[in-house]
Amino acid sequence: MPVLRQHSPHQHAAHETLTARLRAAGCVFAEDEARLLMDAARTPEDLEAMAGRRVAGLPLEHILGWAEFFGLRIAVAAGVFVPRRRTEFLVRQAAALLDAWRQEAGGARRPAPVVVDLCCGSGAVGAALAVRCGPVELHGADVDPAAVRCARRNIVPLGGAAHEGDLYDPLPPELRGSVRVLAVNAPYVPSAQIGTMPQEARVHEPRACLDGGPDGLDLQRRIAAGAPQWLAPGGHMLIETSRRQAAETAAILRCHGLTARVLRSEKLGATVVAGRLVSPD
Structure with a gap:
């Protein structure tokens, strides 16, 4: 996972809530995923939509639009194989x-x-x-x-x-x-x-x-x-x-x-x- 930005106390609470939601949905790396989604979202509405897609099972990389591979950000899109x-x-x-x-x-x-x-x-x-x-x-x-x-x-x-x-x-x-x-x-x-x-x-x-x-x-x-x-x-x-x-x-x-x-x-x-x-x- 890439280095993630520090969040304010309010964002920290929101991160904990989102982490719990993702973990309940079966996301193994829920804490890291929550941070990535929060960093990518432009508005609270964006974040809710992205979180909903992740909870529904959409790959995190398709939501973010990129996958980390060999230290690079590789662009991916819906329906495209995610590099492992x-x-x-x-x-x-x-x-x-x-x-x-x-x-x-x-x-x-x-x-x-x-x-x-x-x-x-x-x-x-x-x-x-x-x-x-x-x-x-x-x-x-x-x-x-x-x-x-x-x-x-x-x-x-x-x-x-x-x-x-x-x-x-x-x-x-x-x-x-x-x-x-x-x-x-x-x-x-x-x-x-x-x-x-x-x-x-x-x-x-x-x-x-x-x-x-x-x-x-x-x-x-x-x-x-x-x-x-x-x-x-x-x-x-x-x-x-x-x-x-x-x-x-x-x-x-x-x-x-x-x-x-x-x-x-x-x-x-x-x-x-x-x-x-x-x-x-």
Whole structure:
């Protein structure tokens, strides 16, 4: 959570009342959420409307219009997937690979590496990589128009571009064979498990950004199949998955000619499979 402003005694009492209301509605971080809502509201009427939407189950980020991710404020809108903190692990792994690639060059100058944020949603992963690892040539792609509009707000100011379409289809064709890092947070929840997800996700986020098909891996198979045509020799594909699915995700990458290793963060509860397109001898 970001640093929050101090409030007057009257505001403190109002904050306690709102905190209790949010906690009764099941908000785990009710105290912090109450402060954020109070800071965002322009009038008491605004605050009441925002609090009512939160109590009704709307994601806090959709109410505020932004989500905190990797220390950044990422613009989000109603109906757009909210970036999860666990996905910061994917960013850190991708950043480490970009750092290593630059170090391999020694003092030699290299062009900005091409980074693609596939199934980009709000563009949070791409934006974080541009800030952490810039300069990069950044492209995001997503099939959902609302997500692409958000992604443009987040990555165009950083020099990136967001494209609307299915997986690789909308990417500029000249990127083929030149992508240094392909960062992917594709849907991986099995269809039958969507109903068990928290209400914030299953009600207020598009099913298409959650549902990975019968075993959760449909999109991963399609993405891995196309990756060798887009990656540069020695380029990496990193894809978020679950601990349970990690071995199968790795097998999918190997099936399409990539090396694969499973990376985990116990602290964030995150699992990423990193694949590499081996450079030809």
